[in-house]
Amino acid sequence: MPIKSVSIEHIRNLTSVAFEPSPRINILYGANGSGKTSLLESLHFLGLTRSFRTHQFRYLVSSQQRESLVFSQIDPTASGQAKALGVSRSLEGDVKIRYSGNDIDLSDLASLIPLQVINTDTFELLEGSPATRRQFIDWGSFHYDPAFIQVWRACRRVLQQRNSLLKCGKIDPALRQVWDSEFIHYAKRMTSLRKAYIDQLKPDFDTILEKLGGDLDVTLKFSPGWDLKRELDELLAEQLPRDLKQGFTGIGPQRADLKVKSDGVSAAERLSRGQKKLVVSALKLAQGALFHRMNQRACVYLIDDLPSELDEQHSRLFCEFLEQTNNQCFITCVDPISLQDCWSADTEVAYFQVEDGRLLHTH
Known part of the structure; x- marks a missing residue:
C-alpha cells in the first residue's frame, strides 16, 4: 500500500492529526x-x-501559522519496506520535500503517490476549459511514459521563448525558423505520447462506463491542437500575423483537448447532472485501471462525498471498480451507513469519525 501512516500539522482546522x-x-x-x-x-x-480546492496556499495553512507539514510512511511499490516522506510549505513560499532522507523534486513526488481526486470540481472535465482536460491527459501521459515529463518541459520552454519573441512585435526570419523547428519537434513528440495514452485509455473507459452508465453512448477523441492533415510549419507560417498581433502562439500542443461527446454532441450539453457524474467517474476509474495494469501499482483515490448525486446502485458499482484494482481510497461522507454495504466481506475498510478537526478510528 502507498500510505501506511500520516501526521498532519497546521492544515485548515487540523492542528495536529495522526x-x-x-x-x-x-x-x-x-x-x-x-x-x-x-x-x-x-x-x-x-x-x-x-x-x-485553492491555488492560494495562505488559505490552506491554519490560522496564525506560518507553515504546513505532512509527514508519512509510504510503501509506493508494496515492497513491504516503508520509507519516510515529509512535505512542508511556508507562507514565504519555501517548499521542502524529503523522501528516505533525500531531497526530491515535484515530479519525483508525483511518481511516488499517484493521486486521483473525485469531487464536485471533477465535473470540469466535461464543463470546464480545455486546460482541465489537458491536465487529465498529461497526468496519464506522465505516468504512462517516463519520457513524457522531459518532452513536456522542453516544449513548454520553447513555447515560452517563441511567445517572448512574438511579444517583441518583429522576429528575424532566421531566428523564428530556429525556434519554430524546435517547437515543431517537441510538439510532435508530445502529441504522439498524448495520443498513445488516450488510445490505451479508451478501452478501459468504455468498459467501465458500460457497467456504470448502462446505455450511455459516450466517445472520447483526442484533439492535438492543430490540423494534423497539414504540416505544422505551414500552419505556423500562416498564423504568424495573428500570433504577432496577439503576442502568443495560437496553435500547437498547448491547445490540445479531449473531446467527450454523447450521441455526437458535447457531453457537457447533452447529459444530465447524474449522467455527467457517471462519465467523469468512469474517466477517473479508467485512469486508475490503466495505471495499475501498466505499472503494477495502485493509485490513491481522494473522493469527496461519494454518495452525492449517485444512487445506491451506481455507488455500489463504483465501489466494485475501486476494489478490483486494489486502490487505496479515502472517501468522505456525512453518514457512513450509506457506504457500509458497498464493500466485499474480505475488503479491509476503516472508519474514521471527524469532529472539529479531530480524528477518531471508530470501527
Missing part, C-alpha cells in the same frame, strides 16, 4: 465543516505540495 489508514478503503465521516475535506487536502498536499 492516523494509520487502511491499505484499501478509508471512510472519513462527520458533519459538514468538521474537517473531512481538509483531510483529503492534506493527502493531496502530501502528494503534490498543494490543495485541490
Whole structure:
C-alpha cells in the first residue's frame, strides 16, 4: 500500500492529526465543516505540495501559522519496506520535500503517490476549459511514459521563448525558423505520447462506463491542437500575423483537448447532472485501471462525498471498480451507513469519525 501512516500539522482546522489508514478503503465521516475535506487536502498536499480546492496556499495553512507539514510512511511499490516522506510549505513560499532522507523534486513526488481526486470540481472535465482536460491527459501521459515529463518541459520552454519573441512585435526570419523547428519537434513528440495514452485509455473507459452508465453512448477523441492533415510549419507560417498581433502562439500542443461527446454532441450539453457524474467517474476509474495494469501499482483515490448525486446502485458499482484494482481510497461522507454495504466481506475498510478537526478510528 502507498500510505501506511500520516501526521498532519497546521492544515485548515487540523492542528495536529495522526492516523494509520487502511491499505484499501478509508471512510472519513462527520458533519459538514468538521474537517473531512481538509483531510483529503492534506493527502493531496502530501502528494503534490498543494490543495485541490485553492491555488492560494495562505488559505490552506491554519490560522496564525506560518507553515504546513505532512509527514508519512509510504510503501509506493508494496515492497513491504516503508520509507519516510515529509512535505512542508511556508507562507514565504519555501517548499521542502524529503523522501528516505533525500531531497526530491515535484515530479519525483508525483511518481511516488499517484493521486486521483473525485469531487464536485471533477465535473470540469466535461464543463470546464480545455486546460482541465489537458491536465487529465498529461497526468496519464506522465505516468504512462517516463519520457513524457522531459518532452513536456522542453516544449513548454520553447513555447515560452517563441511567445517572448512574438511579444517583441518583429522576429528575424532566421531566428523564428530556429525556434519554430524546435517547437515543431517537441510538439510532435508530445502529441504522439498524448495520443498513445488516450488510445490505451479508451478501452478501459468504455468498459467501465458500460457497467456504470448502462446505455450511455459516450466517445472520447483526442484533439492535438492543430490540423494534423497539414504540416505544422505551414500552419505556423500562416498564423504568424495573428500570433504577432496577439503576442502568443495560437496553435500547437498547448491547445490540445479531449473531446467527450454523447450521441455526437458535447457531453457537457447533452447529459444530465447524474449522467455527467457517471462519465467523469468512469474517466477517473479508467485512469486508475490503466495505471495499475501498466505499472503494477495502485493509485490513491481522494473522493469527496461519494454518495452525492449517485444512487445506491451506481455507488455500489463504483465501489466494485475501486476494489478490483486494489486502490487505496479515502472517501468522505456525512453518514457512513450509506457506504457500509458497498464493500466485499474480505475488503479491509476503516472508519474514521471527524469532529472539529479531530480524528477518531471508530470501527
